[in-house]
Amino acid sequence: MTVGPRRVPGDLLVHLRRARDHADRHYTEPLDLATLAAVAGLSKFHFQRLFTATYGLSPAAHLSRRRVERAQDLLRATNLSITEVCHAVGFTSLGSFSSRFRELVGETPSEFQRRWAANGAPRIPGCFVFMWGLAERRDRATEEKPGPADTS
Structure with missing residues (x-):
């Protein structure tokens, strides 16, 4: 049951x-x-x-699913390598990233990227992705820190 x-x-x-x-x-x-x-x-x-x-889903399974979903976006739209995507979405091991990706998507990250690259759509340069990510993290850190008026 x-x-x-x-x-x-x-x-x-x-x-x-x-x-x-x-x-x-x-x-x-x-x-x-x-x-x-x-x-x-x-x-x-x-x-x-x-x-x-x-x-x-366990919290760990939910988190890895979210990371794989974001990896799919990056593999479709950017010129980042598989290793760069792996680390950009929070995985620390290329092997665990590739295994989990294949488990959820049904193909390896390389196969997925190759299939999407075949459509000839322009790709976002990785440097823009990383610059945007760094700016986003900086902005989020600034928002989360209490200002002078917030401290008591």
């Missing part, structure tokens, strides 16, 4: 969504179970159980 996702009380769902949204926004950064559980305000074991029951 298989059991599908279960209903989680609304007050807990808010905490789970906060952690999922945090993972979706910060997918390029090193995120572990303890960090996401802290964002949700739950113990990591309780968070793991509730997240998996609610979304049908």
Whole structure:
């Protein structure tokens, strides 16, 4: 007998969504179970159980799926190498990136990139992607730091 996702009380769902949204926004950064559980305000074991029951994926599986989705975008639209894409989306190992990519997409990152390159669409130079990413991270860091009026 298989059991599908279960209903989680609304007050807990808010905490789970906060952690999922945090993972979706910060997918390029090193995120572990303890960090996401802290964002949700739950113990990591309780968070793991509730997240998996609610979304049908563990927090780690959700994060790697998000990273692979972003990698697909970069492989389609840029001239970045597979290794550059791997690191740009938050994977630290090319082997684990390639394995997870193939598991989710059904082809290797190289095959995927080659198939999309065949359509002849212009590609965004990698230097623009990295400059935009650095500027985005700088802006986000500035927004998250409390200003002089925010400190008490």
